[in-house]
Structures are given as structure tokens and as C-alpha cells.
Amino acid sequence: MDAKHLGDELSVVLHTEAELHARLAELAREIEADYADEPPLLVGVLKGAVMVMADLARELRFHAQMDWMAVSSYGAGTKSSGVVKILKDLDSDITDRDVLIVEDIIDSGLTLHWLKENLESRGARSVRICTMLRKPDAMKVDLEVAYNGFDIPVDFVVGYGLDYAEDYRNLRDVAILAPHVYGGEG
Numbered sequence: 001m002d003a004k005h006l007g008d009e010l011s012v013v014l015h016t017e018a019e020l021h022a023r024l025a026e027l028a029r030e031i032e033a034d035y036a037d038e039p040p041l042l043v044g045v046l047k048g049a050v051m052v053m054a055d056l057a058r059e060l061r062f063h064a065q066m067d068w069m070a071v072s073s074y075g076a077g078t079k080s081s082g083v084v085k086i087l088k089d090l091d092s093d094i095t096d097r098d099v100l101i102v103e104d105i106i107d108s109g110l111t112l113h114w115l116k117e118n119l120e121s122r123g124a125r126s127v128r129i130c131t132m133l134r135k136p137d138a139m140k141v142d143l144e145v146a147y148n149g150f151d152i153p154v155d156f157v158v159g160y161g162l163d164y165a166e167d168y169r170n171l172r173d174v175a176i177l178a179p180h181v182y183g184g185e186g
């Protein structure tokens, strides 16, 4: 589905599918160079990272093994609290493995901060983060992001895996949701 199919539900398209793919290709070249000795295990965070994972993994010129986790952040309302519950754990043993977490978006950074420490505590050799999007002005923790697609403003965005009430994940582009859709101002 493209932005044009959604009428006035989106206010601005931030990054088109072509831009996302071009940026992922650049990141893939960096990842290939950094992991020249041994490919990392890609760990996708469900459900948002499905699109990034599919495109990044196919862009990489090495055997890209994939595993998945689903986590939920406890806390009031929609804001991340940093207290995370594992809903679906990895299938693989990551002892002595290089792990690359693949994520759709980093907002406060609390979820990934917790996840990175959790994976490190299992004896991974290294744990790095690759995210398609990051909201630098929303970050609440110091989080090293090795591979970042784009920095975006602190708006609620949808598309390319990101949802509002489970809709919009299959939008090809990343766009700011129009406030009237979620009952906000505008």
C-alpha cells in the first residue's frame, strides 16, 4: 500500500520506500565490512521490525541467520517505561555469538537499552543495534546505535512495519499520521 491510497490519513511522508531501501543498502555495506570475519545473528523485534529485517537481510551479501523476539513494555499509557516483558524469546543460543538487533524505531531508547543488556547477559560475544528510524529528541538513555537509518522528529509515525492500532504496517513509506486519525489536534 502506498501513501496515495490513504487519502488524508497521513500528514507528511517522511521517507519513501525508495529512500528507505537506498539507506538500507548503505547500512548493509557497513555491516558487511564490520562483520567480515563472521556474520552476526540478526535478531528482529516483533512486530515492527519485520519489514526492515526482510529488506536488510536480503540486501546483505552473506548468510544472514534470523531470529525473533517479541517484547512488551510495561507502563501507563503508550509511553515506554523501560520495564520489559518477554512475550516470545529467541529460539537460538547466543552464547559467544555476535548479535545484531534489528529494530524499526528507537523512541526513548528504554526498550532497546533493556534488550541489549538482556542479550549481553546471555553471553553474546557482542550486541549491536541497527534501527531504521530514531527520534534523537525523545531519547531518555544513552544508547549506542551502530547503524541508524534516519533521524526523525518526535511525531507519531506509521508505515514500513510501524502501526497505529495494528493498521498501517503495510504502508510502503514512513509517514506522520494525521492527528485527526487518533483524535489529536489538527
Ligand code: XMP
Pocket (backbone or CB within 6 Å): 048, 073, 080, 104, 105, 106, 107, 108, 109, 110, 111, 112, 155, 156, 157, 158, 162, 163, 164
Ligand atoms: P522506546 O521508547 O522504548 O520504544 O524506544 C520503542 C518502541 O515504541 C514504539 N514506537 C512507535 N511506534 N510509531 C509507532 O508506530 C511511532 O512513532 C513510535 N515511536 C515509538 C515502537 O513499538 C518501538 O519499538
Ligand code: MG
Pocket (backbone or CB within 6 Å): 045, 046, 047, 048, 049, 103, 104, 105
Ligand atoms: Mg518496535
